[in-house]
Amino acid sequence: xxxxxxxxIPELDTDPELRRMQALLSPFSVxxxxxxxxxxxxxxxxxxxxxxxxxxxxxxxxxxxxxGVGIHRLAWQSDKPWGIVTLDTGGQSTSGALAPGxxxxxxxxxxxxLAVARIGELTLSPDSQLELTTTRTxxxxxxxxxxxxxxxxxxPPGYFGVQSGAAEVIDLGxxxxxxxxxxxxGRVYVRNGWIAYQVASREVLVPAGYAMQFDATNFSTPxxxxxxxxxxxxxxxLDQAIADDGSDSVSAVTxxxxxxxxxxxxxxxxxLSLLSSxxxxxxxxxxxxxxxxxxxxxxxxxxxxxxxxxxQDAINAWWKKLPVQPKQWLGNWTDLxx
Amino acid sequence: xxxxxxxxxxxxxxxxxxxxxxxxxxxxxxRLFDRFAPLVHSILLGRFRPAIAxxxxxxxxxxxxxxxxxxxxxGKFGAWIATIARRIRPERAVNEVDSGELESHPSADSSPxxxxxxxxxxxxxSNLPEAYREILMLRLVEGMSCPEIAALTGLTPGSVRVNLHxxxxxxxxxxxxxRGETNVEWTDD
Numbered sequence: 240x241x242x243x244x245x246x247x248i249p250e251l252d253t254d255p256e257l258r259r260m261q262a263l264l265s266p267f268s269v270x271x272x273x274x275x276x277x278x279x280x281x282x283x284x285x286x287x288x289x290x291x292x293x294x295x296x297x298x299x300x301x302x303x304x305x306x307g308v309g310i311h312r313l314a315w316q317s318d319k320p321w322g323i324v325t326l327d328t329g330g331q332s333t334s335g336a337l338a339p340g341x342x343x344x345x346x347x348x349x350x351x352x353l354a355v356a357r358i359g360e361l362t363l364s365p366d367s368q369l370e371l372t373t374t375r376t377x378x379x380x381x382x383x384x385x386x387x388x389x390x391x392x393x394x395p396p397g398y399f400g401v402q403s404g405a406a407e408v409i410d411l412g413x414x415x416x417x418x419x420x421x422x423x424x425g426r427v428y429v430r431n432g433w434i435a436y437q438v439a440s441r442e443v444l445v446p447a448g449y450a451m452q453f454d455a456t457n458f459s460t461p462x463x464x465x466x467x468x469x470x471x472x473x474x475x476x477l478d479q480a481i482a483d484d485g486s487d488s489v490s491a492v493t494x495x496x497x498x499x500x501x502x503x504x505x506x507x508x509x510x511l512s513l514l515s516s517x518x519x520x521x522x523x524x525x526x527x528x529x530x531x532x533x534x535x536x537x538x539x540x541x542x543x544x545x546x547x548x549x550x551q552d553a554i555n556a557w558w559k560k561l562p563v564q565p566k567q568w569l570g571n572w573t574d575l576x577x
Numbered sequence: 578x579x580x581x582x583x584x585x586x587x588x589x590x591x592x593x594x595x596x597x598x599x600x601x602x603x604x605x606x607x608r609l610f611d612r613f614a615p616l617v618h619s620i621l622l623g624r625f626r627p628a629i630a631x632x633x634x635x636x637x638x639x640x641x642x643x644x645x646x647x648x649x650x651x652g653k654f655g656a657w658i659a660t661i662a663r664r665i666r667p668e669r670a671v672n673e674v675d676s677g678e679l680e681s682h683p684s685a686d687s688s689p690x691x692x693x694x695x696x697x698x699x700x701x702x703s704n705l706p707e708a709y710r711e712i713l714m715l716r717l718v719e720g721m722s723c724p725e726i727a728a729l730t731g732l733t734p735g736s737v738r739v740n741l742h743x744x745x746x747x748x749x750x751x752x753x754x755x756r757g758e759t760n761v762e763w764t765d766d
């Protein structure tokens with residue numbers, strides 16, 4: 240027996256009987272049966288009958304999707320290059336391939352379109368630079384050094400991500416834009432679905448229609464792209480006060496009250512995101528303002544106290560009030576067959 | 578020193594996912610599921626019919642994510658959820674692989690003969706000792722290499738190799754592919 244026998248390394252494929260057994264049994268694998276995690280912000284026990292029914296529906300849907308197009312779309316040989324098309328200013332196109340570790344740079348008026356394995360597409364605008372860092376089934380990563388890119392992805396959460404300095408933009412099944420300057424500052428705008436922006440252990444979820452800004456070490460609270468400028472400015476002042484003095488500071492609480500005063504019901508997600516990452520601010524006017532946006536009574540002192548102390552249960556209870564949940568990522572693939 | 582395949586996450590990385598999962602991170606949940614679903618599903622496939630194994634795989638992760646706070650060493654998530662998978666029972670009574678009717682067609686394009694043969698192979702593997710069963714499922718069903726199995730299960734590559742070869746030997750004998758010294762009792766329904 241040596242290291243290179245077919246039993247040890249499946250790719251060797253030198254044992255016909257082994258190959259036959261694999262062919263017989265591989266349809267029972269996790270991937271073939273379309274098993275994916277049901278995304279849910281609050282993992283909780285539910286009524287068993289509902290859970291079984293939901294599982295059957297989810298499995299049937301997932302199987303239909305995966306068996307039809309999913310297996311082919313999601314599977315990708317490790318380190319296989321991506322297809323790339325460069326469009327110059329004259330409208331001429333050049334096709335090629337981008338291997339892991341390779342960089343693509345666009346000049347003035349030049350645009351590049353990349354096939355993200357088989358799970359989506361990425362457009363790189365003029366004067367931008369991007370590196371393909373990792374590509375294999377379930378894990379496709381690029382790094383945007385400078386410029387602008389747009390990614391449209393049809394895959395389960397976490398399959399695609401963009402590294403940006405110490406941060407990572409993780410696709411949760413969506414369509415988003417990312418801008419990055421040489422100094423590390425940048426912006427994310429989500430057109431459809433959700434993304435997660437992660438720096439170290441901190442994470443913020445950004446839904447469709449919302450944008451957030453970031454620099455090398457910090458990021459802002461997501462706000463609607465068409466939010467009132469007064470609200471946006473107040474939110475920026477609050478983010479800065481938290482970064483400078485902490486969420487317990489007088490300056491932060493004062494700024495939080497100003498945010499609450501400028502917020503409308505349409506800004507509910509911004510308030511929810513802010514209070515989730517800075518639960519101590521539930522002692523400010525933000526809590527009753529968010530309650531009003533959700534048409535909830537703000538008189539539950541126990542809930543407010545639990546939130547202020549960082550209770551995940553208290554926070555999750557209000558996340559459920561959102562009309563569009565992160566768990567609905569599959570429904571975000573509205574343009575999958577477009 | 579045990580070597581990991583180049584793309585296998587380290588215990589430190591897994592511990593970070595667990596930590597993020599405790600605060601409700603979807604990305605962390607997705608990464609833990611992607612990494613450990615083949616292990617959990619393989620364990621369950623050795624005990625239950627495929628449809629039940631699918632359902633219980635989701636159940637194991639729901640249970641694990643609900644109890645992340647009880648896991649002291651996040652880097653041991655794999656061994657921990659494997660234990661959950663080995664202990665989990667479906668609520669309704671099902672005597673799974675032996676008495677239940679397996680899926681008639683594991684995939685849309687499989688012939689009835691291939692499906693019957695696949696069922697038979699699954700039953701044989703399910704009757705092998707646990708040490709062989711889980712590794713064979715990971716190798717033959719999930720298509721993982723031995724180094725990948727070692728990294729996923731926490732076993733040494735040497736143990737995986739020995740168990741895999743012994744398990745394959747028993748499987749081949751039980752399936753009538755070769756004559757061997759080892760007899761595996763297997764009851765076809």
